[in-house]
Amino acid sequence: MLRRAWWRLLLGLWVSAAVAPAATFADWVEEVRQQIPRRGAGVFRVPSEEQQAAFRATFTALAERRLAAAAELARPLHYELRELTDSATGRRYAQLVEARPWRHYYGVYFVALDEAPQDLVIEAPHPLYDVWSERGAAALMLDPRLRPAVWFMSTVHRYDQGDENSQPVASDPTHALPQIFQVAHEVFTLVPCRRWVLQIHGYAWSDKTAAKIGPDKVHAIVSPGAPNERDPLVAVPTEAPAQQLVGGLRQRGWRIWWCTRRTDPLSAGQNPQAWFSNSHPQLGPGWFTHVEMESLVRQAARDGDLAVFGPLVEAVAALPWRSAAAETGNR
Numbered sequence: 499m500l501r502r503a504w505w506r507l508l509l510g511l512w513v514s515a516a517v518a519p520a521a522t523f524a525d526w527v528e529e530v531r532q533q534i535p536r537r538g539a540g541v542f543r544v545p546s547e548e549q550q551a552a553f554r555a556t557f558t559a560l561a562e563r564r565l566a567a568a569a570e571l572a573r574p575l576h577y578e579l580r581e582l583t584d585s586a587t588g589r590r591y592a593q594l595v596e597a598r599p600w601r602h603y604y605g606v607y608f609v610a611l612d613e614a615p616q617d618l619v620i621e622a623p624h625p626l627y628d629v630w631s632e633r634g635a636a637a638l639m640l641d642p643r644l645r646p647a648v649w650f651m652s653t654v655h656r657y658d659q660g661d662e663n664s665q666p667v668a669s670d671p672t673h674a675l676p677q678i679f680q681v682a683h684e685v686f687t688l689v690p691c692r693r694w695v696l697q698i699h700g701y702a703w704s705d706k707t708a709a710k711i712g713p714d715k716v717h718a719i720v721s722p723g724a725p726n727e728r729d730p731l732v733a734v735p736t737e738a739p740a741q742q743l744v745g746g747l748r749q750r751g752w753r754i755w756w757c758t759r760r761t762d763p764l765s766a767g768q769n770p771q772a773w774f775s776n777s778h779p780q781l782g783p784g785w786f787t788h789v790e791m792e793s794l795v796r797q798a799a800r801d802g803d804l805a806v807f808g809p810l811v812e813a814v815a816a817l818p819w820r821s822a823a824a825e826t827g828n829r
Contacts, residue, residue, distance in 0.1 A: 522586045523608075523639040524804065527632055527651065530595065530606045531625050534653050541603050542658045542669040545678050549575070553604070553678050556594070557685040560609050561648070565592055576601050581611070586640065596653065603654040604678040605671075608639075609686075615647035616819040619686050621697040621771070622649075623671045623679060627656040628700030630796040635698040637807040643815040647693060648686040652679055672697075672769050683771045692780050694739050694787070696814065697771060701764055701790040710763045711755045717809075719764045719790040720744050721757035722783060723772020730760055731767060732776045738784030739817050746813030764790045 521529075535541050545553070552575055559568035560579075569579040572594060580593045590611040596602060622635035632651055638644055658669035671679035687693050701707070703715045711719075720743065722734045734740050744756050760767040766788035775786035789810070798806035 521582075521584075523584050523589075523591075523649075524633065524636045524802070526582065526593065526608075527636040528802075530651065530653060531632055533600065534626055535603075535655060535658065536626065537655050537657045538661075539655065539658055541600075542654045543602065544668055545602075545604065545676055547676075549602075549604075550676055550678065550681050554681050554685060557607070557682055558689055560592060560594060560607070561686055561689040563592075563609070563611070568592070568594070575604075577604075582608075584639075587642065589645070600653070602678075603658075605650055605653050605682065607650040607682060608648065610645060610647050612645070615645045617691060617693045618644075618646040618648075618814075618819065619683075619693045619695045620646050620649040621679075621683065621695060622651040623697065624656045624699060625651055625653075628698075628796070629793065630799045631698050631700040631791065633799045633802075633804060634700075634791055634796065634807045634810060637804040637811050638696070638698075638814060640804065641811050641815050644811070644819075650679075650682055650686070666768075672699075672766075672771065675770055677770075680770055680774070684774055687775055687785070688778070688780060692785065694785050695771065695775055696743075697766075697769075697786070697788050699764070699788065699790045700793060700796050702793040707763045710761075714753065715792060716755045717752035717792055717795055718747060719755045719757065719762075720747075721762070721764065721766040721772075721788045721790075723766035723769050723776055723786050723788055724760060725776040725783075726773050727768065731757060731762075731765060732783035734784045740784055740787040742817055743787060743789075743813055746816050747809055750809035750812055752809050764788075 556568055556571040576597050577594055578597045582591050582593050591608045594607040620635050620638050622632045625632040652671050654669050656670045660667040666673040668674050671677045722732050722740050724731050744754050747754050757765040766772045772786045775781045776783055
């Protein structure tokens with residue numbers, strides 16, 4: 499009995515003592531989004547090698563559901579671990595979030611704690627800049643048919659430092675390294691099993707885009723990315739989730755541009771997360787998908803109505819998902 503009491507006390511040390519009020523996944527994302535500094539704030543600092551190694555160890559413990567170890571590793575990083583339950587779905591998550599006041603702005607991370615999550619990781623790298631793209635990413639966590647294993651979001655503006663004329667910008671997790679966002683991608687796509695990544699972005703239609711892909715505005719531009727900074731975009735097998743996703747979106751009425759050339763607009767050719775997944779021997783072409791949703795689609799979610807993302811959610815939910823547990827043999 500005494501041993502059990504001490505164990506409960508220890509649990510209370512690594513899980514935030516405060517019990518979160520009833521809220522949904524979308525509420526948690528919105529809470530974090532509202533704390534992200536705006537463009538040009540200058541808060542981002544390039545992570546050191548020591549910080550990258552420490553976060554890698556923390557993410558690994560979290561991915562393996564060694565929660566007490568993850569919490570202990572996170573504490574010196576000014577991060578804390580919270581256990582949350584979605585009041586709408588009943589699903590449980592471990593949330594790794596920076597303690598307040600924020601100092602590092604290295605992202606927020608959710609790992610599913612329920613049994614048999616799907617072999618799917620959702621990434622939201624550009625909140626605020628790709629307006630409401632994070633809400634599209636959150637919508638994928640609310641459908642009862644979808645049980646992504648991991649969801650994470652940057653907590654710094656893409657142009658916290660620099661602007662569109664100074665590429666790459668150190669604060670942009672999809673174009674500049676090193677990044678804790680990249681460390682998270684590398685860990686969560688392989689531990690404890692290999693996982694498909696769906697990275698959610700947003701774009702604005704322009705004359706430049708129309709000149710590349712034609713005069714008809716598309717709801718989304720989808721790309722598998724490249725294997726490195728030089729080679730062409732990868733060729734994705736027809737049975738891969740990326741190809742099936744494109745077909746599913748078209749069936750549901752979305753006009754889609756499927757990138758096949760590095761010169762295509764928003765092709766993810768310079769995306770280091772794509773490079774990692776497409777070149778890793780345990781992953782390869784088809785394990786990463788980059789989705790850019792047109793601005794008018796995202797603007798419809800301004801007041802919190804996520805129904806506009808219905809075609810995306812429906813198409814992803816229709817894919818033949820496996821549970822992560824079934825994939826552990828592919829480590």
